Amino acid sequence: MTTLALQRDTPLTTDWQARVARAFSRAAPRYDELATAQQRIGEGLWQALPTNASSVLDVGCGTGYWTQRLAERYPAARVIGVDIAPGMLDQARNRPTRVDWRQGDAGALPVESASIGLVFSSLALQWCTDMDAVMAEFSRVLAPGGRAVITTLLAGTLEEIAFAWQRPEALLAYKSAAHYGRAAESAGLDVVRQCEHRERYYYPDMRAVMASIKGVGAQVPRPSSSAALTRRDVEAAAARLETRRTPQGLPVSYRCLTLTLERPSTPE
Template identity: 40%
Template structure:
């Protein structure tokens, strides 16, 4: 993604506003993050751990419980950090940070964990360069991210209404794989999970996206409020996709593990 596509300040502000509502609607986020947590190797002893894009601190706390170690939670959204600090035990530490410019010493971390955060980085290669820098030799970077095909139903329904960008764009899988291959790690693994959620009404999906802070953050989005006529047209277009279980919303989630070699500095 380019800087013209994602504005970090808007991302930080949007997720800060959503801090108080995020956990109420984050079932998918908890599921895919738990799947990533389950992919971590049991044979590696992690001593220094950081959760990048920690949000409300859900997985920061989960990491601390699993590995019985202090975990540093980092996020670009100050509102999320305040909420995480209030909801968490005193043994955890929190730091405002940009994944593309981590305020961490080189070769200082054994594990970097990041669940559904790096899709908001304008320059993913830069974030991975930073991860490589701060990992100790033998360290692991575990992250998941949304890829193209996510919210395809909503995108196609909007395309039937107007020419504006209403749905966040996500990186095509081949592009992600190319970035992973060029990131300099000794080895990497990438698997894609497809999750299809169902909603009784379109408004449930759009309200959920707003509560998550993950509504449209791309350039090319329409300014001002969306008129009732366009919303009616969107609803009509989306209803053509209705299934017996409701209106589908697809999420394509890439689960990634990156390993820094013991001989890499």
């Protein structure tokens, strides 16, 4: 496997990457305040972490919430946080931690080959259009015997929002669990564990629902779409979503996939 020439940052090469980076940069100042669902989902991934790690890479690190916790969990480890959005990294660099922050895309990681013992990625890979490239990069940067623990989202995520908007092109097109598994195996990674589950959160009104999505940068439509929601669209969506109201409030669902992957040790 060839070694990537290490760069401090890697350039964004597509319009989609640039759109995602801008959306999350705009969301960065209030991200931690609004990312309640993302933090709760990430806690489940935390349980899959190994006891020890000498080097850790957080892919899609955002504001560094999980990266800082990883640095605290593995105090002797070298810890790198990579994110596509410069605004997120600006927030991350304000944290009192020893993390090495780098801008880059999951499909072209600014990290040396075979240098990482643990790759961590919480709710980031659903934004990547080329999963084969992402898994190839995970395989490249992992040392033999190294592991990747990942949580991402599957079809059925935000299904209430899809129903309310009635505009599928305005939502991200989520990949299947089989797609992630095939990409991992094609990259030479062993699938050690795979688990799917659903999380559901409740909000008092449409404003709160929209804040939970837009406020964490997740309002970018799929790459092939130029769809934008108008005020009339939002009002009609609010009326439709009200038909889904429960005693707990307006529901928003996330279908989550948790993966543990391993790069096989080099045969003797």
